[in-house]
Amino acid sequence: MIQFLFVLLILTSHFVMAKPMKVILDPGHGGEDRGAEYFGVTEAKINLEVAKLLNEYLNSDQRFQAYLTRYKDINLTLEERSEFANTKNGDLFISLHANAFNQSLAKGVEFYFQNQLPPDEEVLYLANKENENKNGFVTSDWPLEPIADHDHLKPEVMSIIQDLQLNSRIRFSSQLAEFLNMHWKGITRPKKHAIKQAPFHVISHVMMPANLIEMGYLSNKKEAHNLNSPKYQKKIAKSIFEGLIKYKETIDKSPVNDLN
Numbered sequence: 001m002i003q004f005l006f007v008l009l010i011l012t013s014h015f016v017m018a019k020p021m022k023v024i025l026d027p028g029h030g031g032e033d034r035g036a037e038y039f040g041v042t043e044a045k046i047n048l049e050v051a052k053l054l055n056e057y058l059n060s061d062q063r064f065q066a067y068l069t070r071y072k073d074i075n076l077t078l079e080e081r082s083e084f085a086n087t088k089n090g091d092l093f094i095s096l097h098a099n100a101f102n103q104s105l106a107k108g109v110e111f112y113f114q115n116q117l118p119p120d121e122e123v124l125y126l127a128n129k130e131n132e133n134k135n136g137f138v139t140s141d142w143p144l145e146p147i148a149d150h151d152h153l154k155p156e157v158m159s160i161i162q163d164l165q166l167n168s169r170i171r172f173s174s175q176l177a178e179f180l181n182m183h184w185k186g187i188t189r190p191k192k193h194a195i196k197q198a199p200f201h202v203i204s205h206v207m208m209p210a211n212l213i214e215m216g217y218l219s220n221k222k223e224a225h226n227l228n229s230p231k232y233q234k235k236i237a238k239s240i241f242e243g244l245i246k247y248k249e250t251i252d253k254s255p256v257n258d259l260n
């Protein structure tokens, strides 16, 4: 009985103590870089509008703490964006973009996360899997503890640790994409086309799980019109917010839940 109460206490304290999730929002482009431009709609502006709305949703909820890489229409390099996220020590990074394609019929959202490990690093993936708890979820807290004093570690050991961290980050990013896709209320694509992997700079250079969302196609007249409307912007910002809530709830419950 005492053991049962002890376990209950640990579980309860885990929920009570769950920290706010620090989300870094990155409105793509800005300043001289206007991004895609179709039908009088500018990508840089849309990205910023949606990011600001999402920022409001997140910061009005004590479970989250959000920051924007840019609050205005300014130039910002890709390095500055990822560096900002790393310096802020974010738990999640979300870059917002709008797509364009030479076929005007292309439409719908796309969620990108960083590429998987190359095949020769499969072994590291398996080693990482061995360290999971029996429910299949990595037991370590996110973010993984930075290794402050690593001078004494051999370079090959450091490289293995870094690979494990990368692998873990990719798995969390993939789960994030699933949740965001699940809650998306805007124009959609069939699931297998909605979640993709690509080595985008910003999502590959941050030290936290990351997604880049292409919120729709500006080259599609209907989507350009939607993305330009405050009502639709609110709708998709809310969708992302809801996806983030589910992601956080799942992460917070991870010691007792199976995500796989």
Ligand SMILES: [Zn+2]
Residues within 6 Å of the ligand: 028, 029, 035, 036, 043, 097, 098
């Ligand atoms: Zn873009």
